[in-house]
Amino acid sequence: MTAPWCDKTGHEIREAVVRGDVTARVVTEAHLARIHALDGKIDAYTQIWEEYALAMADRVDEKRRSGATLGILAGVPISLKELMCTKQGETTCASKMLAGYRSPFDGTMVQRLAAADAVFLGKVNMDEFAMGSSTENSAIKTTKNPWDLGCVPGGSSGGSAAAVAADLCSMSMGSDTGGSIRQPAALCGCVGIKPTYGRVSRFGLVAFASSLDQIGPLTKDVRDAALCLNAICGRDPMDATSVDLAVPDFTAALTGNVKGLRIGLPKEYFTDALGAEVREKVMAAIEVLRGLGAETVEVSLPHCDYAIAAYYIICTAEASANLARFDGVRYGFRHPDAKDMRGMYVMSKSAGFGPEVRRRILLGTYVLSSGYYDAYYLKAQKVRRLIKQDFDEAFEKCDVVLGPTTPSPAFRFGEKTADPLEMYLSDIYTISVNLATLPGLSLPCGLSSSGLPIGMQLIAKPFAEETLLRTAHAYEQNRGFDMGKPPIA
Amino acid sequence: MSRIGKAEVEHVAGLAQLELDEAAKERLVHEMGDILAYMDQLNALDTTNVEPMMHALEMTNVFREDCVGESLPREEALRNAPNHDEEYFIVPKILEGGNA
Amino acid sequence: MEYEAVIGMEVHVEINSKSKVFCACGTDFHAPPNTNVCPVCLGMPGTLPVLNVDMVNKSVAAGLALGCTISRWSKMDRKNYFYPDLAKNYQISQYDLPLCHGGYMDIEVNGVEKRIGITRAHIEEDTARNTHTIGGGQSGVDFNRCGMPLLEIVTEPDIHSADEAYAYLTLLKQTLQYLEVSDCNMEEGSLRAEANISVRPKGTTALGSKTEVKNVASFSGVHKAIDFEIKRQINVIREGGAVLQETRGWDADRGVTFSQRQKESAHDYRYFPEPDLTPIVVDEAWEQRIRESLPELPQARCKRFQTTYGLSPYDAGVLTAGRPMADYYESVITAGADPKKAANWIMVDLQALLTDAKQEITDCKVAPEHIAELLTLIGDGAISGKMAKDILRDIFETGKTPKAVVEEKGLVQISDTGAVEAIVRQVAEGHPAQVEQYKGGNEKVLGFLMGQVMRASQGKANPKLAEDLLRKLLNG
Numbered sequence A: 001m002t003a004p005w006c007d008k009t010g011h012e013i014r015e016a017v018v019r020g021d022v023t024a025r026v027v028t029e030a031h032l033a034r035i036h037a038l039d040g041k042i043d044a045y046t047q048i049w050e051e052y053a054l055a056m057a058d059r060v061d062e063k064r065r066s067g068a069t070l071g072i073l074a075g076v077p078i079s080l081k082e083l084m085c086t087k088q089g090e091t092t093c094a095s096k097m098l099a100g101y102r103s104p105f106d107g108t109m110v111q112r113l114a115a116a117d118a119v120f121l122g123k124v125n126m127d128e129f130a131m132g133s134s135t136e137n138s139a140i141k142t143t144k145n146p147w148d149l150g151c152v153p154g155g156s157s158g159g160s161a162a163a164v165a166a167d168l169c170s171m172s173m174g175s176d177t178g179g180s181i182r183q184p185a186a187l188c189g190c191v192g193i194k195p196t197y198g199r200v201s202r203f204g205l206v207a208f209a210s211s212l213d214q215i216g217p218l219t220k221d222v223r224d225a226a227l228c229l230n231a232i233c234g235r236d237p238m239d240a241t242s243v244d245l246a247v248p249d250f251t252a253a254l255t256g257n258v259k260g261l262r263i264g265l266p267k268e269y270f271t272d273a274l275g276a277e278v279r280e281k282v283m284a285a286i287e288v289l290r291g292l293g294a295e296t297v298e299v300s301l302p303h304c305d306y307a308i309a310a311y312y313i314i315c316t317a318e319a320s321a322n323l324a325r326f327d328g329v330r331y332g333f334r335h336p337d338a339k340d341m342r343g344m345y346v347m348s349k350s351a352g353f354g355p356e357v358r359r360r361i362l363l364g365t366y367v368l369s370s371g372y373y374d375a376y377y378l379k380a381q382k383v384r385r386l387i388k389q390d391f392d393e394a395f396e397k398c399d400v401v402l403g404p405t406t407p408s409p410a411f412r413f414g415e416k417t418a419d420p421l422e423m424y425l426s427d428i429y430t431i432s433v434n435l436a437t438l439p440g441l442s443l444p445c446g447l448s449s450s451g452l453p454i455g456m457q458l459i460a461k462p463f464a465e466e467t468l469l470r471t472a473h474a475y476e477q478n479r480g481f482d483m484g485k486p487p488i489a
Numbered sequence B: 001m002s003r004i005g006k007a008e009v010e011h012v013a014g015l016a017q018l019e020l021d022e023a024a025k026e027r028l029v030h031e032m033g034d035i036l037a038y039m040d041q042l043n044a045l046d047t048t049n050v051e052p053m054m055h056a057l058e059m060t061n062v063f064r065e066d067c068v069g070e071s072l073p074r075e076e077a078l079r080n081a082p083n084h085d086e087e088y089f090i091v092p093k094i095l096e097g098g099n100a
Numbered sequence C: 001m002e003y004e005a006v007i008g009m010e011v012h013v014e015i016n017s018k019s020k021v022f023c024a025c026g027t028d029f030h031a032p033p034n035t036n037v038c039p040v041c042l043g044m045p046g047t048l049p050v051l052n053v054d055m056v057n058k059s060v061a062a063g064l065a066l067g068c069t070i071s072r073w074s075k076m077d078r079k080n081y082f083y084p085d086l087a088k089n090y091q092i093s094q095y096d097l098p099l100c101h102g103g104y105m106d107i108e109v110n111g112v113e114k115r116i117g118i119t120r121a122h123i124e125e126d127t128a129r130n131t132h133t134i135g136g137g138q139s140g141v142d143f144n145r146c147g148m149p150l151l152e153i154v155t156e157p158d159i160h161s162a163d164e165a166y167a168y169l170t171l172l173k174q175t176l177q178y179l180e181v182s183d184c185n186m187e188e189g190s191l192r193a194e195a196n197i198s199v200r201p202k203g204t205t206a207l208g209s210k211t212e213v214k215n216v217a218s219f220s221g222v223h224k225a226i227d228f229e230i231k232r233q234i235n236v237i238r239e240g241g242a243v244l245q246e247t248r249g250w251d252a253d254r255g256v257t258f259s260q261r262q263k264e265s266a267h268d269y270r271y272f273p274e275p276d277l278t279p280i281v282v283d284e285a286w287e288q289r290i291r292e293s294l295p296e297l298p299q300a301r302c303k304r305f306q307t308t309y310g311l312s313p314y315d316a317g318v319l320t321a322g323r324p325m326a327d328y329y330e331s332v333i334t335a336g337a338d339p340k341k342a343a344n345w346i347m348v349d350l351q352a353l354l355t356d357a358k359q360e361i362t363d364c365k366v367a368p369e370h371i372a373e374l375l376t377l378i379g380d381g382a383i384s385g386k387m388a389k390d391i392l393r394d395i396f397e398t399g400k401t402p403k404a405v406v407e408e409k410g411l412v413q414i415s416d417t418g419a420v421e422a423i424v425r426q427v428a429e430g431h432p433a434q435v436e437q438y439k440g441g442n443e444k445v446l447g448f449l450m451g452q453v454m455r456a457s458q459g460k461a462n463p464k465l466a467e468d469l470l471r472k473l474l475n476g
């Protein structure tokens, strides 16, 4: 199925809208039509905001007719992960707990995208409360990988990645706590960036693990990622952890020039645990960058083996508190049979949360409970410091760290659901980036023999998103092959 | 031998206000046991002189000025509540002195 | 066996910021239910707290006034427990690194000074209010109070009697009101006191198991509740029983404490650092700025009133009980009044008018300069003390100046010798019998004649002058 405009990037659409080659309405209608035609197979969307999207598009077109300056995302059709607070529609976090929940406010990121004249098509699926790596933990539906409908799209921003890969939107807003943008981006062949912790306001992002969560875009190319960051980054008085730092024009970093760039290759990332095909594609990508004048240097991240353990202690501890508010008092699910207070809590929570969420709440409660705090939580925060220091030292020798995003391409449904620990281990390369608060970007670097996308990850110093984007863009423009499109209709 | 027992799972569930049937308890004894055993590998690291990273950022003193802004209209505030009247959120009877 | 009580106090004070501690909602106590609420203080998904700087400033001021060390580095923590008055089911509070710690207050009980250690004072958010008026076995929750700025002040177990607890609370309230950081209004719940009480045989050091008495509506209630609880615990032990560790309420009508909830086990609050907020760093310069802005505190001011103005300890205590009254008094002095006379007029006459009118000194229409003016008029003999009282009542109601009232009502005292002498002569001539009695040695009749002089002068004759002239005439 050919779909005019749907295969375009955000910056291409914006330019066309600004030039008057197309109206935002036409672009939006094209996307809505494709969603109706295709999403029955992919199941990326949880809400389609037909009228709302067209109204937003019409406002953009009206603005153009009136001669006003158009925003940097004018007419760009965007989908939002189910945990982004919006006044429009529902904000369910793909949980039974929040079915029907209507947020009384738009999150800061949503406001900024709207101010940049973007068009919201609707919301997309995710693992319940962003807990998962396959989107199989959604209470709403099962999202498929457009490259192979028998495979997971990754998670937790699986709906975002699938929607972008299947051209069901131009870009999608995800959130990343331990790899939830980068891993699905890798498995679906998109670009996904997790900005430095503090770059993007978390106000309006339903919290999973507050010290690790960060919002970022999943896009079709690196330029779109830069463009989107231009719109959403910057200090927000509603988020005390948003950093008061000037936001550069990220698109200006896309120079194509990586001469003399020092690329660090962590020896711990290229072990036997890394699948052969992924290794091969990542190594080929390194050669492309070398060919462009970049230098490579071996670096070491000696504590990276401890990252998953530290991560699951910290994120479950924070989650156990963050999710305590879902008690059926002010919003959310309340069990109809609850007679007394304790019954209201226990029955509502037990029935409202899915098994993975319950498991993480229990783990987090355990590691914080009396007698265990020092052994788990405190210890994990010390290890977090060691992991950050590893990166600090690595960045004395290099400008950007390069490695795989995931050990292997997309896995099949049910493959890892039986053993939660097995699922946790699939986040091995992405998690330490969150622990160290660094910016990380995943971009496609080839297809596996079975036609599944493979992603590579770039990591930079705090607030050095420009280095990531410059490197990724240089590779993307010179990789010498076309990723093609998923083999759907 | 699992890292934790059923009694501990029950205790933690009580703290978290979750109820578990017997099968779930059995399963969690193993799942949580495996995960906690995996977490125990941190003990291999000597972290004696390591400052815990209690805050993600180095920033301090991020405050707001003492200004009154807009509150929500009451209907908006109550709109999502499973049970409410015109003025209040309604919950099952709260026993006197029950709070911490 | 003799027993002694060991008491520690936990006081929660609502800081009088304009907005809540983590959001921009207002703090009006009288707002209708659930109208001072927003997504942040309702704990709605996706919201984040941002700390109100006014809360930090006022908490540091309170800490300094309580002799505390201000932490150079402190942080907020999450205290996890489930209750419907807690929007997030965790309270943002401070755990191991409170903003203020290690202070003291010197109280005085029966003339003996005693130091009460302040363990800590920390920032937290208040909880919502539950009503029990909704029918059908249900409660209503009002989140207006949720997120109000709250300072928790905890003492060492240094208190040994209800009197000491009362004195501590009184001084604490007085101090915080001097700082203007809280209304400390117990009725509106902006000050709430809990007492942790245990008893032990005198001379021993181990602590007995304690009860926590809370939800008491007044200081005198706290006094009575502690008294009752000490006696109750001693009785339990004397009868061979054991004191249960529990929370007890106070039934003011029956004058007894009653069991509210027994602690099955210690709470497991699972504290951990609040990741949504940055640490609080109060450097020396910031602390110094606040220290320099502190007003003179009540105890120091009371001592100064005694030494500078020669007031009795009692008078100084009354005048410095509240900062507005002490400020008022000093303004009267600055306006030139005699300190002792001013003290008397304010404490007796003005206070009586305030009490009758149920007014605070801050609402009073009588300007401090007017009290000084009144005292000058008396001193000059322009008006009598009796006239001054009437004038004060008048200006209390109208806000006019004393001189204006004097002129308006023609209340000027007649101190002109010739004029008074004329009245005296007239009275003497009109009462020959009484004059004779006086001359015959009946001194008492002088009072009658003086009364006649005052009546004839419509109360305006300078009484001292009139008496002198009358004696002179009768003796002459």
Ligand SMILES: [Zn+2]
Binding pocket: C020, C023, C024, C025, C036, C037, C038, C039, C040, C041, C042, C147
């Ligand atoms: Zn609020």
